[in-house]
Amino acid sequence: MIAQIDLNADMGESFGPWPMGADADLLKIITSANIACGFHAGDPDVMAQAMKVAVANGVGIGAHPGLPDLQGFGRRRMQITHDEARNLVAYQLGAARAMARMAGGQVRHLKLHGALANMAAEDEALARAAYEGALTVDPEIILMVISGTAQARAAHSLDARMAHEIFADRAYTEDGLLMDRRLPGAVIHDADAVCARILAMLRAGAIITSQGTHLTAQIDTICLHGDTAGAVALARALHEALSKEGVRLQAFEGQRKS
16 A cells, blocks of 8 residues: 555636635645646636635645636647647646745646646647646646656656646546546546545556556546535545555655656
């Protein structure tokens, strides 16, 4: 069993008067927060509030850049060039760094959102371009990558600091990618099921697919989606389950390949 692990959540996804998620409650439980940067969700006021609460709770702040698609919540695929990927990631990271500084904190990691993340998990060249945008802004930023995917390979090729992520509330396909949200069983809501599968993955040091296949993986952080129904209850249950197993929750440090 892994001795320590980071627990992260996607948040800051409200927009103007439209609320999304329960950021304040999640920030009392998790150790790293991936905060939307205004393209797929969020706005300057939402970012400022989420970062202020993250700083108050000692939670690591991460930029969560996505595709420019508010209506589709960044979960609809778009055709973008590598230059566009570099620029949209650099732009959003820059905004996140400014808002974090206003809140008295700093952005320590970056995690791609939604369709952009899924595209980068399949396409190493696209992932590399996106990460080049981030590293140009901050060469020391930690790239949170989906473990075992093209994201990880791209970050390795750039000799970037990395944290390898698995998902608590999402099912995996046989090739180690996230199952399409439109498919039955792709999003897992049952707390007991979430805890059991995560503990099994940590014991095995592997991603366990929906078919039960074990895919050996490095695991540094576990993700819960802030917009998943019952996200706070899931986070509390997982926190308790990990603690009972003697797993310490702590923000990741980020390591390079070399």
